[in-house]
Amino acid sequence: MAPPNIEIDPAVLATAAGQTVVITGAAGGIGAVTAALFNENGANVVIADLSFARAAAEKLISTLTYPDKAIFVSTDILNWAEMTSLFKEAATRFGRVDVVVANAGIMETKPVLDLEAVDDNGDLLESREAFRVIDVNVKGTLNTIRLGLHFMRHNEKGGSILLVASTSGYFGGTGVAAYITSKHGVIGLLRSCQAVVMQNGVRLNAVAPFFTPTHITANFADAWAAAGLEGNTAQDVARVVLQQSLNPEVAGTCVLACGSMRRELEAPRAAFIEQWMGSDVTKLMGEAGKLFATLGGYPLPKARQ
Secondary structure (H helix, E strand, C coil): CCCCCCCCCHHHHHCCCCCEEEEECCCCHHHHHHHHHHHHCCCEEEEEECHHHHHHHHHHHHHCCCHHHEEEEECCCCCHHHHHHHHHHHHHHHCCCCEEEECCCCCCCCCCCCCCCECCCCCECCCHHHHHHHHHHHHHHHHHHHHHHHHHCCCCCCEEEEEECCHHHCCCCCCCHHHHHHHHHHHHHHHHCHHHHHHCCEEEEEEEECCCCCHHHHHHHHHHHHCCCCCCCHHHHHHHHHHHHHCCCCCCCEEEEECCEEEECHHHHHHCHHHHHCHHHHHHHHHHHHHHHHCCCCCCCCCCC
8 A cells, every 4th residue: 555645735835925935956947946836825035046047047037926026146055155145145135034945956967987987098087077966966955954054043933944855865776876876965964954953943854856857857858758657847846845845744754756646755764664674773773862862962073183
């Protein structure tokens, strides 16, 4: 029997009205559709993207339901000063930040494990593009979490951070090494940041889109459709983003989004641990967790001199 579907509640989406949402990578793809849906429901939207996307962002704003409730801020999520300015501008323009969507992400354009990528001497070339993917998708997401938490921790009603992960954060059979590694990292951030985020009155959730027609899937979108596989759209993903980021009852969740199929992944994973690892290991891990709680968290090592 299939686990229950996550239902999209129009009443939850409507609570976006009057809230201020910062979305990274929002000039195109899932980010742009998410920005439009938040705006359609009355939210102030801050569209963050690289400088080259300004024209696309401005065109998007001109098509929004409430264009006066949207601004574009040129931002590189790996640039701490630009990220700080992004959040300051959002708070200055709209009074506060209520929701942050860490959507920006990239994929490699060449195989990371290409052993034919050699220089004139026959020496294997370093995969710098892979490092860029990991930096953008993991470091950029961490930057977004930290600043979102900083700007929302003193809100009267707290705040919400939503990470756009991927089913690649749970599975890894396609061979896209850097992207899959980075999305596992995003899921790691969802889990590892949970306690501190909650202590500061903010909720942290994620969405894991399955195949969605965007720039990074363009080369096989036709083959996917021809195979008759379940379809997903950016709108499908955006609705899950709004549902999970606005629902005050959820924290620590990650919802797989694939068309009509919307399944929460984190709770079933946790429930499966004993069957996976055995009762003895599960008991030990539980006792270790209690110990760390009494210690106030994992005691960090001292820096080596």
